[in-house]
Amino acid sequence: MSHYPKSGTWQTCRACGRHVHQSQWGQWRQCPYCQHWQRLTARQRLTQLVDPASFQPLPMPEQAHDALAFPGYQEKLTTASHQSGADEAIIIGTAKIAKRPCVLAVMDSHFMMGTLNTVVSRRLQRACAVAQRRRLPLIVVTASGGARMQEGLYALFGMNLILAAVARLAAAAVPLITVLTDPTMGGVSASFAFKGDVIVAEAGAKIGFAGPRVIQQTMPAQLPADFQSAEQLWRHGMVDAVVARPDLRAYLQTVLASYAMGGNADAID
Structure with missing residues (x-):
């Protein structure tokens, strides 16, 4: 035994x-x-944030497209799906937080480090479109190492498509709330992560573009011990609040209450 x-x-x-x-x-x-x-994981995050049984996933049939025939990419996708239990690096849907409806997009660093690719980009665009059509606040929880190298320029192009969708959301006066968790790096932090009307960072999160080792080798410079931490970004005015994980749901509840848009979470697209 x-x-x-x-x-x-x-x-x-x-x-x-x-x-x-x-x-x-x-x-x-x-x-x-x-x-x-x-x-x-994205599922664990949803369990902590939303009302029980309120999350309704939006239909997302797309799978990653290996346009570049990158060596070993399909095997990596299969392994990531098996290990994480997810089909991609983001989940989108409608939900309620303290009975207040919203659209949620939650990234998952357990699936290929939450990297941004064509599928993630399309899902984020769809989340923006649904939020705009239903007049519901959009909450995006970021957890990503940046753009997915296996999809090259296609992944980078997705950054612009998401920013265009976010711009349409802003023009329609629909609020975007971004919640930056560990890690939020690369092309995600360089694009939509800091485009929120309210930008919240989870306490202890690492947030930046290039890693500190790359920056030190490039500049060179002596970086502070708390470099790229949520707390440092707050002190420099880059985020609106740093919130500990147990308090995050209550904080989002307050933010949603301040908007009180009264949109329809149950509409059929």
Whole structure:
């Protein structure tokens, strides 16, 4: 009889390196030794943010298109789907937070580091279009390492398409609330992440464009210890608030109440 623990019982904290039992992470997925916040899947994020059974996914039949025939890309997609249980790096749908309707787009860093590709771009554009048509606030939760290199220029072009959809949303006076979580980097931070009418950063999140090692090698410069942290961005006026994970739902509830648009979450597209 084996005395080894079941697979997945223990995880190593990315911050302090301690081994943490699955029962120790708690409801909010926080390391009991260093208080580092574990990265959430999109489904875990939805469970924490929205009213029970209120999330209704929007139909999204598209799958990633390997236009460049990038070597090994299809295998990576299959592996990512198997490991994460998701079909892509984002989930979109309608939901309610404290009975207030909204459209939600939640990125998932567990699927190829939440990278932006053609499918993610199309889903974000659809979320914008649904929010505009139904007159509902759009909440985008970012968790991404940037654009997906396997799709090259197609992934980068998606940044402009999303920005155009966000511009149409703004012209229609429909609010966009962006929630920046760990990590929000590269083309995501350089495009729509900072386009929100309200920009919220989750406490402890790493947010930036290029990584600190690349910046130090390029400049060169001595970077502060809290470089690219949510807290540093708040001190420099880049985000409206830094909110701890347990308080994030209540904060979004307050933001939605301030808009009180009264749109229709149950309309059929």
